Amino acid sequence: MTTSAKFKGSAVSCLIGTALLVSCNPPAANDYAYAHVSGNGTLDAANSKSVIAFDGGNGLYCFKLAFQPKNTVATLADDPTAPNQSVGFIKVAVPPTPTFTCANNQHPDAVVETGNETTVNGGSSAGGFAFCVYWSK
Numbered sequence: 001m002t003t004s005a006k007f008k009g010s011a012v013s014c015l016i017g018t019a020l021l022v023s024c025n026p027p028a029a030n031d032y033a034y035a036h037v038s039g040n041g042t043l044d045a046a047n048s049k050s051v052i053a054f055d056g057g058n059g060l061y062c063f064k065l066a067f068q069p070k071n072t073v074a075t076l077a078d079d080p081t082a083p084n085q086s087v088g089f090i091k092v093a094v095p096p097t098p099t100f101t102c103a104n105n106q107h108p109d110a111v112v113e114t115g116n117e118t119t120v121n122g123g124s125s126a127g128g129f130a131f132c133v134y135w136s137k
Contacts, residue, residue, distance in 0.1 A: 032134065033048075033066060034048060035063065038082070050066040051065060055102040057127055061102070064107075065110060065135060069110055069136060074133035076114065077130040084127070093110070114131060
């Protein structure tokens with residue numbers, strides 16, 4: 001295969017990957033962080049990366065990361081050992097608009113709130129939900 005043919009094949013792969021929201025240039029190791037928090041509110045360090053400090057509980061969690069994130073996504077995790085198995089919600093915030101602080105982390109880089117859905121568009125913060133969260137620069 002000629003160099004030109006290799007380049008064209010690579011460019012087509014990148015275009016297809018971009019259409020599927022897959023990056024041809026993965027982020028550098030220090031450009032992203034992620035965390036898994038168990039249903040009991042503890043950080044699963046083995047399945048977390050670039051989390052410097054973690055604090056919180058009862059549905060409010062503060063994270064100090066190795067960088068200042070600009071993008072984030074989070075989801076409640078399927079954890080059969082989690083105490084809360086009800087319908088829930090999760091909210092994530094990164095500065096400049098953090099929604100709260102924690103006792104041992106007054107200036108978090110990111111915050112997560114989990115809660116119970118008690119009525120349509122209504123509920124309250126509640127712990128007991130496992131979740132996964134991902135941040136990037």
